[in-house]
Amino acid sequence: MTATRFLDPTVLSRIGSLELLARTVVDGFINGLHHSPYFGLSIDFAEHRPYMPGDDIRRMDWRVFGRTDRFYVKEFEADTNANFSVLFDVSGSMQYGSRGITKLDYGRYLAACLAYFSRRQRDRVGIVTFDDKVLEFVPSSAKHLEIVLHTIARIQAGRRGDIEGPLLKVTESIRRRSILVLISDLYEEPATIMRAVNRLRYTGNDVIVFHILDPAEVEFPFEEAAQFEDLESGDRIPVVPETLRDEYRTLMSQHLETLADRMAQSQIDYSFFDTSQPLDYALFEYLSRRQRLSRVR
Amino acid sequence: MGFTFLAPLFLAGLAALAIPILIHLTHRERRDAIQFPSLMFLRRVPYRTVRRQRIRHWLLFLLRVAAILLVAAAFARPLLERASLGPAVLGTAREVVILLDRSYSMGYGDRWSRAVAAARRAIDGLEHDDRATIVLFSDGAEAANHRSGDGTTLHRVLDRAKLGSGSTQYGPAFQLARDLLEASDLPQREVVLITDFQRVGWEGQQDLRLPEGTVIRPIDLSDPEPANLAVTGVLLDRSPQSGSNRVAVSARVANAATVPVSDLPVVLEIDGQELQRRSVDLPSDGSATVRFGALAVPDRVTPGRVWVEGDRLSQDDAFHFVVAPVRAVPILVLQHPSARSSETLYLRRALSIGYDPPFDIEVKRVTQFVPSDLDERALVILSDAPFPRGAAGQRLRQFVAGGGGLLVVLGRRSGQGAWTADVAGLLGPGPGTVVDRLGGRGGTLSILEYSHPVFAPFSAPRSGDFSATRFFRYRRYEGPPAAAVLARFDDGAIALTEVAAGAGRVMVWTAGLANLWNDLPVQPVFLPFVHEVARHLSGYRQAPPWYTAGQVVDLALDPTAQPWGAPPALEADEEQQELVIETPSGERFMASAGGDRRHLELRGHGFYVIRPMEGTAFERRVVAVNLDYVESDLTPLDPEELVGAVTPRGDGDDRAATLAAALTPAQRERRQGLWWYLLVAVLLLLLAETALATRLSRAAR
Numbered sequence: 001m002t003a004t005r006f007l008d009p010t011v012l013s014r015i016g017s018l019e020l021l022a023r024t025v026v027d028g029f030i031n032g033l034h035h036s037p038y039f040g041l042s043i044d045f046a047e048h049r050p051y052m053p054g055d056d057i058r059r060m061d062w063r064v065f066g067r068t069d070r071f072y073v074k075e076f077e078a079d080t081n082a083n084f085s086v087l088f089d090v091s092g093s094m095q096y097g098s099r100g101i102t103k104l105d106y107g108r109y110l111a112a113c114l115a116y117f118s119r120r121q122r123d124r125v126g127i128v129t130f131d132d133k134v135l136e137f138v139p140s141s142a143k144h145l146e147i148v149l150h151t152i153a154r155i156q157a158g159r160r161g162d163i164e165g166p167l168l169k170v171t172e173s174i175r176r177r178s179i180l181v182l183i184s185d186l187y188e189e190p191a192t193i194m195r196a197v198n199r200l201r202y203t204g205n206d207v208i209v210f211h212i213l214d215p216a217e218v219e220f221p222f223e224e225a226a227q228f229e230d231l232e233s234g235d236r237i238p239v240v241p242e243t244l245r246d247e248y249r250t251l252m253s254q255h256l257e258t259l260a261d262r263m264a265q266s267q268i269d270y271s272f273f274d275t276s277q278p279l280d281y282a283l284f285e286y287l288s289r290r291q292r293l294s295r296v297r
Numbered sequence: 298m299g300f301t302f303l304a305p306l307f308l309a310g311l312a313a314l315a316i317p318i319l320i321h322l323t324h325r326e327r328r329d330a331i332q333f334p335s336l337m338f339l340r341r342v343p344y345r346t347v348r349r350q351r352i353r354h355w356l357l358f359l360l361r362v363a364a365i366l367l368v369a370a371a372f373a374r375p376l377l378e379r380a381s382l383g384p385a386v387l388g389t390a391r392e393v394v395i396l397l398d399r400s401y402s403m404g405y406g407d408r409w410s411r412a413v414a415a416a417r418r419a420i421d422g423l424e425h426d427d428r429a430t431i432v433l434f435s436d437g438a439e440a441a442n443h444r445s446g447d448g449t450t451l452h453r454v455l456d457r458a459k460l461g462s463g464s465t466q467y468g469p470a471f472q473l474a475r476d477l478l479e480a481s482d483l484p485q486r487e488v489v490l491i492t493d494f495q496r497v498g499w500e501g502q503q504d505l506r507l508p509e510g511t512v513i514r515p516i517d518l519s520d521p522e523p524a525n526l527a528v529t530g531v532l533l534d535r536s537p538q539s540g541s542n543r544v545a546v547s548a549r550v551a552n553a554a555t556v557p558v559s560d561l562p563v564v565l566e567i568d569g570q571e572l573q574r575r576s577v578d579l580p581s582d583g584s585a586t587v588r589f590g591a592l593a594v595p596d597r598v599t600p601g602r603v604w605v606e607g608d609r610l611s612q613d614d615a616f617h618f619v620v621a622p623v624r625a626v627p628i629l630v631l632q633h634p635s636a637r638s639s640e641t642l643y644l645r646r647a648l649s650i651g652y653d654p655p656f657d658i659e660v661k662r663v664t665q666f667v668p669s670d671l672d673e674r675a676l677v678i679l680s681d682a683p684f685p686r687g688a689a690g691q692r693l694r695q696f697v698a699g700g701g702g703l704l705v706v707l708g709r710r711s712g713q714g715a716w717t718a719d720v721a722g723l724l725g726p727g728p729g730t731v732v733d734r735l736g737g738r739g740g741t742l743s744i745l746e747y748s749h750p751v752f753a754p755f756s757a758p759r760s761g762d763f764s765a766t767r768f769f770r771y772r773r774y775e776g777p778p779a780a781a782v783l784a785r786f787d788d789g790a791i792a793l794t795e796v797a798a799g800a801g802r803v804m805v806w807t808a809g810l811a812n813l814w815n816d817l818p819v820q821p822v823f824l825p826f827v828h829e830v831a832r833h834l835s836g837y838r839q840a841p842p843w844y845t846a847g848q849v850v851d852l853a854l855d856p857t858a859q860p861w862g863a864p865p866a867l868e869a870d871e872e873q874q875e876l877v878i879e880t881p882s883g884e885r886f887m888a889s890a891g892g893d894r895r896h897l898e899l900r901g902h903g904f905y906v907i908r909p910m911e912g913t914a915f916e917r918r919v920v921a922v923n924l925d926y927v928e929s930d931l932t933p934l935d936p937e938e939l940v941g942a943v944t945p946r947g948d949g950d951d952r953a954a955t956l957a958a959a960l961t962p963a964q965r966e967r968r969q970g971l972w973w974y975l976l977v978a979v980l981l982l983l984l985a986e987t988a989l990a991t992r993l994s995r996a997a998r
Contacts, residue, residue: 103334127919187335215335221996223353227330228339236330237339242353244342251338 048072062266083140083176084118084125086150088113089184091161093230098216099276104157106275107183112152114181114201119145123179127151130166133158137170160232163188167196177204186211188248190258198266208269211259214273220248303374303966311370317361321353339664354993360986364979371975376966392427392444392481394474395419398492398518399458400435400465401902402928405493408518409460412491415516419489420451431455433993434470435463436925440477462612462846462902464928465498468636469945471505478508482964493519496934497927501942509945524554526561527613527929528583528603533842535594535623535652541558544620545591552579553930562748563587567601567620572677589665596622598840598921600904614931615905618842619922625657626675626835633710634662636759640708640811641680643818647827654837668692668723675835681708683811684716684724696721698799702834707772707811722777723798724805725824729773732790739767739815743787749795751783751829761822768792768815770806789927802834843921844899850920851896852876852907879906881922 012189016148048061051071064072080268086113094104119142121161126140127148136151138144161270174180180200186193186209221240229236258273263270302308332702333339403409416431423429428444430498433452441454478486488510492498494517507513527550534545546565558579565573572587587603604615628648630642648656650775661670663682666689671677677693684705685693697703701722707715713726721727734740742763748755755761769788776782776794783804784792788975795804810827812818817826831837844850865939881903888907899905899922905916966972 096332096334185334188339198414214334222331223993228333228336229330231332231334232337233336235336237336237341239331244339247342248338251341255338 010188011228018136028050035118043054047075049075069114082118082123083178084121084123085117085173085174085178085180086125086127086148086186087162087167087170087180088127088154088155088184089131089182089186090129090130090157091185091187092158093161093185093187094212096214096231097158097275097277098214098219103212103214104155106273107210108152108155108210111181111183111209112149115145115152118179126178128166128170129171131157132165134163134166134169137173140176161187164192168199170297171199171203174200174203176206177206179206181209182207182209184209185213185214185217186259190255190262192210193259194262194266195233197204197263197268198201201266201268209263209271209272211256211272213272218249218252219272220245250263300819301376301960301962302370303376305373307372307374308369310372311366313365314362315371317358317365322363323359340732343655354989355441357986357993360982360989364986366984367975367982369681371979374838374966375971375975376969378964379972389424389485390428390483391424391485391487392478392483393423393427393429393487393489394477395417395429395489396438396470396474396491397431397433397458398435398465398470399433399461399463400495400928401460401462401612401924402465402493402495402610404460405516405931408493408520410465411518413455413458413515415518416489417452418453419491419514420448420455421449423451426483428481428483431458431476432470432473433458434473435461436466436468436469438473440473444481445479462900462924464923465495465926467492467498467939468500468505471474471507475507476506478511482904482968484968485908486810489516490514490940491516491518491989493517493931494934495928495930496932497930499934499939501941503537506945510947513545513935513940513944516941517933517936520931522555523554523931523933524556524608525610525613525929525931526558526579526605526608527551527553527610527926527927528563528605528616528643529613529926531603531616531618532621533618542594542623543591544594546603547588547600547790548587548589548616550577550579550587550605551584551926551929553582553932555581557581557583561605563603563605565589565590565601565603568595568599594620598622598919600921602921610929610931612924613903613926615902616843616923618921618923619840619904619921620842621840623654625655626651626837627657627673628659628676628831628835629670629674629679630658630660630678630680631663631666631685632660632680634664636662636681636710638726640716640813643679643812643823644810644827646659646682647824648820648831650824651828651831654832655840658829658888658943664937671696671701676702676704676831677836678704678706680706680963681710681811683711683714684919686717686722688832690717694720694798697723697801697803700800700836702801702831702836703803704830704834705805706802706810707774707799707805707807707810708814709770711772716787723796723803725774725776725780728807729775731770732774732786732788734771736818740771740788740790741785742766742784743783744782744793746781746783749781749783750833751793751826752827754825754829755822761825763820763822764828766815766817766820766822768808770814774805774807776805792927804830804834831903843923846902846922846924848922849898849959850898852897870915875910877910879910881905896927 039078048064049072051060051073055073059073059075061072061074064070075283088107090104094107095102097103097105111127115127118125122142124140124142125148126136126138128138129136129151136155138147138151163186167182170180171176182197182200197207197209220241220246225238225240225242227236228239260270260272273285299925300810338759364468379402389927395416399409402411420429423446426446428446429451430443430444431451432438433441441458442450445451456991474488480554486957487509490510491514491755492515494515495856528548529551530549531549532549534547535543538686548563550561550563550950552561560576561579563577565575572592575587575589577587579585589603598619598621600617600619602615602617607614611834613909620948628643638660645660648658659670663679663685666685668689668691671692674696693703705711713727715728716724725954732740745752746867755763763784771786771790771792774791774794776791777796780794780796782791782794786792791807793806794803796926797803808815808817810818817823874889875887878888878897879885881901888897896905897905899920902922905922906919907922909917
């Protein structure tokens with residue numbers, strides 16, 4: 001497996017058009033698509049604000065003073081090279097796939113595409129893989145794209161998963177504000193998930209959650225009674241799908257709705273995908289959300 | 298619509314219906330576990346131990362149930378009741394029997410060609426599933442082919458069919474048609490009757506109705522007013538009135554027409570030469586006798602015929618016969634040396650006036666008898682004379698064993714010494730005492746064996762009365778054990794015995810023939826009695842001057858030859874004699890005079906010539922064959938009368954029920970073949986089931 005196998009031209013063709021769209025929206029920034037969440041020096045004007053003692057008088061807008069006889073300071077959107085990290089859940093449950101592609105593979109493609117695309121934005125890219133602990137930690141760096149891709153290629157799933165512990169470690173390890181993309185199937189209680197994600201959010205990181213599930217996990221189409229084996233724990237329980245399908249679907253639906261609601265409340269971008277959806281759809285979703293966030297500034 | 302099954306035990310297979318029911322009720326648990334990302338939500342669902350018994354995959358279930366149902370039904374061999382269905386299911390295949398009349402009356406005009414054309418039309422009208430049998434009939438009937446639906450085969454049969462020489466008899470034809478139709482398993486039956494509907498061919502048989510449901514389609518080839526002249530018979534008169542060794546020929550000529558015929562020339566031909574010609578006037582539907590002048594009998598067998606001018610039916614315009622020289626039966630009468638000639642007077646006179654055949658009589662005293670006297674002799678009569686002794690007696694025994702006849706007449710001189718013990722096997726232990734019946738009216742013959750050839754001519758009423766004869770004396774006699782008693786007196790004493798000795802026969806008459814012990818010689822029955830005895834013992838066979846077509850002749854016997862003193866049949870070394878037969882149509886073929894195939898059936902009319910291969914002792918024979926003259930009567934029968942007589946009595950409305958009764962359930966089931974359709978349906982159902990099951994299985998995975 002090569003590092004570039006994820007860079008499928010058919011996928012990236014849609015990405016290229018989105019990039020053109022982003023440049024049109026965020027005109028003036030350095031080849032960037034996304035806006036820096038931090039104000040600073042830049043060539044892109046953001047807004048005027050009243051002068052406050054301590055402000056650099058070089059940022060005073062003398063033309064406004066000439067017209068209004070009041071002191072205003074010009075603020076520009078900072079054009080920084082952001083840190084971009086993928087937080088990739090590689091627990092055993094991610095290797096499930098009912099339609100030819102596993103959630104892990106789907107996450108691979110998604111992470112690779114996002115890393116490559118972010119690198120084109122001249123962001124610094126890194127990756128963290130974890131199951132019940134952090135497995136790989138590649139700090140964000142402008143030179144780490146190849147390492148990130150190699151790391152993605154080497155990923156093997158199979159162990160029991162835990163989201164709170166590893167993300168706590170990540171929170172402690174990331175010093176600089178970053179764009180963090182969490183790719184996981186989120187088989188945890190919503191409260192636990194929100195606790196872990198909010199820690200990242202509260203430390204100033206921009207968190208995007210990609211919730212990936214297989215269609216069979218949502219629809220539960222099984223017919224024959226069988227022993228169902230947990231991919232992470234190996235536990236087995238007898239299941240007659242017909243008798244509990246409706247209740248399972250209800251529980252799953254409630255789980256997804258709860259996550260979506262709580263993520264929205266915490267201003268965390270949350271997107272749910274099943275592996276039957278096109279990969280570029282996920283990227284489009286990501287860029288659309290980034291665009292929307294940039295307009296909020 | 299009634300359903301029934303030929304093998305209902307196979308319906309037990311319906312128990313297999315439990316299999317799909319169980320399969321579809323049972324939520325079969327997969328043997329291997331299904332790996333699932335997380336059991337987090339599954340654990341939250343309460344586990345139910347009681348499953349709902351609900352059929353899953355209704356369509357698949359119904360397909361499987363239907364397949365099992367149809368398989369069981371197919372093996373049970375279903376059949377539908379015929380009465381409720383009619384020929385639509387039973388089929389319209391016909392068993393057709395084409396009865397084609399080939400009697401010689403079909404040679405009238407163009408009847409035969411029209412008959413063949415009608416038969417061809419019937420063949421061309423056969424449908425795909427029809428089968429036909431062509432039956433050629435005249436006085437007999439034969440199926441010319443095995444039942445076939447192949448038109449080419451049937452046309453070839455017609456190509457080979459030829460007009461016959463027999464007379465019309467509808468009975469055998471309908472009998473054969475009935476047998477063929479009854480053996481058929483086809484639902485429709487039809488008889489195509491192609492004939493000229495001669496009245497003489499139908500005797501009104503009551504037991505010839507065809508099977509139920511048979512449709513009879515008559516094709517009438519008769520002519521409205523047929524005219525036919527025929528020579529129906531010839532009489533060859535050899536009586537003394539005809540002159541010495543002469544024969545007078547008379548012919549019977551018939552006119553089967555509504556108009557009289559005058560000055561019809563009638564020609565007599567002998568050996569191919571026209572000898573005499575007469576003219577005769579014939580009334581309408583009448584006949585007349587034509588007498589020709591007496592002819593000298595030739596010294597060999599000579600063919601002859603009487604013919605009239607040809608008309609539209611030429612086969613009966615000539616009558617064939619043969620004229621053979623008559624050879625007198627040589628008889629030797631041996632009398633006692635002391636006997637007077639008057640003692641054999643009545644016997645000699647009776648034999649001397651015979652003309653059919655004439656008898657050549659020689660009387661000798663037994664003491665003058667020498668063995669050479671038996672050469673070319675047919676019969677020896679020991680008239681109250683002792684059996685010759687020594688070499689003469691030995692020769693006489695050989696003569697009898699070789700086929701000669703011996704009549705021993707016991708009289709007053711035939712005492713105990715009449716023969717010695719060496720001939721006891723031939724004549725018995727010896728004559729007994731004389732029974733004197735002078736008192737009263739004498740004795741009579743009370744028991745006669747009328748089935749014996751000697752007495753057979755007297756069996757009919759007023760054909761001779763032996764009871765009028767009075768027997769005053771006769772000699773007691775006990776014949777050899779093998780002797781058959783042909784006549785007894787009223788006291789039970791034997792009057793006449795016969796014993797077979799080798800190829801010859803010996804008779805013993807115990808009452809004399811000299812008008813001394815009885816008055817038989819002056820009774821009317823004496824002369825025919827003596828003639829019959831002499832004819833029987835001499836082995837005389839009258840050669841028939843003609844045969845009728847259809848009769849059979851034995852090639853090993855030549856009735857015209859009279860090998861006196863020798864067996865009439867062929868010797869062993871001659872039995873395989875090869876003969877050449879020449880038929881009236883000029884066809885020649887080989888035949889054997891021995892073995893089982895030595896009989897020749899006479900089919901054509903005219904003369905058969907039977908010639909031996911070169912270098913053999915067999916003589917050339919000529920056999921005259923005539924057609925049955927009854928066929929000359931072309932009077933037609935109303936076809937409706939004939940058809941009505943053989944039409945089944947069943948009601949046409951319930952013909953389907955009749956047909957149903959005619960077929961066994963197995964035949965009906967085989968004809969309907971519903972199991973085949975069921976299996977095709979099963980195949981389609983299984984294909985659908987496979988496709989659906991595959992689809993569901995993929996969806997489940």
